[in-house]
Amino acid sequence: MAQNYDIVIIGGGIIGNSIAAHLANESENEKLKIAVINSSDLGIPASQAAAGLLTPFQLGEMENHSLKEFCLKSFEYFLNFQKQISEECKVNLGFSQSGSLYLIFSNLEFAQKENEIKKLRSITSSKISFINKQDISKLEPQITKEALNAYYYHEEAFINNPKFLKAIMEYCIERKVDYINSEVKEINVSKSRVESLLLKNNECIYAKNFVLCNGIWANDLLKKLFGTSEDLIKAVKGEVIQIESNKDLESLEKIIFCKEGYLLPRPATNQYETSSILVGSTYEEINTEKCLNPFYNSVHGVNSLLNLFQRILPAYSEFSISKMWSGLRPKTKDSLPVIGQTEQFENLILALGHYRNGILMGPYTGKLITELIMSGQSEYDLGLFKLERLLKPTSENKTNQHLITNH
Ligand SMILES: Cc1cc2nc3c(=O)[nH]c(=O)nc-3n(C[C@H](O)[C@H](O)[C@H](O)COP(=O)(O)OP(=O)(O)OC[C@H]3O[C@@H](n4cnc5c(N)ncnc54)[C@H](O)[C@@H]3O)c2cc1C
Numbered sequence: 001m002a003q004n005y006d007i008v009i010i011g012g013g014i015i016g017n018s019i020a021a022h023l024a025n026e027s028e029n030e031k032l033k034i035a036v037i038n039s040s041d042l043g044i045p046a047s048q049a050a051a052g053l054l055t056p057f058q059l060g061e062m063e064n065h066s067l068k069e070f071c072l073k074s075f076e077y078f079l080n081f082q083k084q085i086s087e088e089c090k091v092n093l094g095f096s097q098s099g100s101l102y103l104i105f106s107n108l109e110f111a112q113k114e115n116e117i118k119k120l121r122s123i124t125s126s127k128i129s130f131i132n133k134q135d136i137s138k139l140e141p142q143i144t145k146e147a148l149n150a151y152y153y154h155e156e157a158f159i160n161n162p163k164f165l166k167a168i169m170e171y172c173i174e175r176k177v178d179y180i181n182s183e184v185k186e187i188n189v190s191k192s193r194v195e196s197l198l199l200k201n202n203e204c205i206y207a208k209n210f211v212l213c214n215g216i217w218a219n220d221l222l223k224k225l226f227g228t229s230e231d232l233i234k235a236v237k238g239e240v241i242q243i244e245s246n247k248d249l250e251s252l253e254k255i256i257f258c259k260e261g262y263l264l265p266r267p268a269t270n271q272y273e274t275s276s277i278l279v280g281s282t283y284e285e286i287n288t289e290k291c292l293n294p295f296y297n298s299v300h301g302v303n304s305l306l307n308l309f310q311r312i313l314p315a316y317s318e319f320s321i322s323k324m325w326s327g328l329r330p331k332t333k334d335s336l337p338v339i340g341q342t343e344q345f346e347n348l349i350l351a352l353g354h355y356r357n358g359i360l361m362g363p364y365t366g367k368l369i370t371e372l373i374m375s376g377q378s379e380y381d382l383g384l385f386k387l388e389r390l391l392k393p394t395s396e397n398k399t400n401q402h403l404i405t406n407h
Contacts (some may be wrong), residue, residue: 005033007373008197008207010184010221011214012038013047014161014359015351017168019211021085024175026374030145033069036172037205039183043295046215049265049327050162050359051240051280054078055100057128057153057249058257059357065123066384067336071357072124073380081363082159089167092269094160100255101131101139103147103312106118109259113151127154140254142315147258158264159257161359180205184214187221187348194348209373213351215330216288226344232390233252233353235288235328237299238281242266242323243309245275246316252277261308276322277313279305297324331355332390339365340382341372348374350387 007023009016020036026033056071086093093325117128126153131139131150139152173179186198187210197205212218214347216235223229245251255264261280268275282301288294302324310317332338332353342348351369364380371378 002204002206003035004035005035005178005205005207007032007034007209008205009034009036009211009213010171011195011212011217012036012179013045013213013215014050014165014168014362015047015213015215015354015365016080016211017047017165017172018362019213019351019369020172020177020366021168021175022366022370023373024172024177026370027175030374033178034172034176034185035178035180035205035207037062037180037182037184037199039200040181041183042217044325045326046329047165047329047362048162049238049240049325050161051262051278052094052159052164052359053255053264053369054157054159054360055153055255055257056357056360057124057156058102060116064334064336068120068123070364070380071360074357074361078360079157079368082164085164085167088152089170091163091167091373093164093167094269095157095164096253096265096267097155097157098254099152099154099264100257101136101143102151102153102157103136103144103256103258104149104151105147105258105335107148110148115337117151128152128350129154140252140256142250142252142258142313144312144314146311156255158266159359160266160269163269168218168251184406186220187212187225189225189345192344192346193283194345209314209347209349211349211351211369211373214330215352218330218352219291225348226342226387228391228392232332232338232387234331234333235286235294236355237284237286237291237326237328239297239305239326240278240324241297241302241305241309241321243277243316243319244322245277246319251275252313256312258312259328260311261305263309263312274322277316277319279309281305282326284383285331286328294328295326301326322361329355330358334389337361337365337385338387338390339368339385340378340387342387
């Protein structure tokens with residue numbers, strides 16, 4: 001039987017759920033019928049695999065200035081949003097604004113970091129302090145004595161992202177958002193409008209507005225909609241290991257970065273959990289069709305993460321590995337997300353390609369997309385994040401009509 005909604009969101013990761021939560025708030029006045037369609041059969045969502053870092057000041061010198069600004073704005077917004085979710089759902093989200101320490105091991109690295117920080121200070125007034133060798137252990141007693149010096153970013157934070165995701169879903173369910181566990185196989189369009197979706201079980205879903213935010217799985221639908229042959233959303237594999245803290249040793253409190261990766265605490269959020277440390281993360285661009293096991297950990301990946309752990313926390317070598325996983329970051333060719341209305345389809349909005357900072361950017365993306373749906377405009381200028389920048393200006397660009405069912 002066909003179902004009818006005001007808004008249907010395709011993809012239930014951090015992006016889809018953040019959009020649903022903001023729309024559900026609006027719905028309290030407008031009585032909107034909202035659905036999130038999310039398949040649980042496709043592989044681990046990036047939003048589950050993420051480490052939960054909320055570290056907008058770590059974007060390197062190479063990163064686009066607009067991305068830095070968007071991440072800073074997202075960070076500001078995140079702080080209040082997580083508080084609201086935690087209070088309303090009465091759940092400990094494992095959030096801590098612990099600050100982060102970036103460890104420096106060579107003079108060359110120091111020069112690079114100094115330069116980066118000079119530029120960062122021109123766009124933020126956030127507190128960043130230089131820490132000399134002797135003072136590093138005052139901030140984190142157990143870490144290596146080999147670093148030359150460090151920078152301390154006072155405001156950076158982390159969250160237990162699987163808990164956060166679950167809490168946002170609960171928040172949405174409480175506000176009558178429907179969750180449909182199925183895969184969207186086709187997006188049916190008629191001229192400049194999306195009419196309906198066809199699900200794997202042949203069910204048809206109609207709506208006034210649609211949002212596509214299905215991470216690295218968006219390519220097939222995008223190809224059919226926009227007639228491009230290229231994968232617009234690349235998959236960048238990342239592996240993480242989780243190391244259980246030993247009760248006899250003081251655990252880590254702050255996020256630790258260095259050139260090779262990061263360590264961060266994942267504290268217990270209830271009496272049944274044990275505090276642990278996450279070590280991340282590897283980086284490997286992959287072709288999902290050719291890669292046999294994109295969601296498995298590799299020997300070289302785990303090996304490099306263990307080496308990093310031992311280098312930064314040499315005293316903790318006896319700790320046990322409790323878990324390991326890998327996920328796929330959704331990345332565009334310019335590493336900027338795609339957020340906003342499409343030019344071809346008036347009732348289709350995209351929210352894709354949040355790459356390495358999707359947990360951080362998710363809630364603010366949710367707010368902006370809700371503004372677009374409710375009023376046709378958003379408080380943040382999304383011009384740079386339009387899909388059209390990624391489409392080649394050739395005949396390829398035209399809608400691939402024969403692949404789309406017209407009604
Ligand atoms: C190892 C790793 C570490 C990371 N660490 C951090 C971090 O510390 N901080 C940070 O901010 N970001 C981090 N990220 C990035 C972040 O996880 C992503 O940017 C973000 O989760 C993307 O969210 P999403 O909702 O777009 O996609 P996803 O979370 O992948 O969700 C997409 C969902 O859509 C569903 N879906 C797909 N196709 C369909 C379909 N056709 N029909 C129905 N459902 C469908 C999928 O099943 C999935 O549930 C990390 C990523 C990885 C892999």
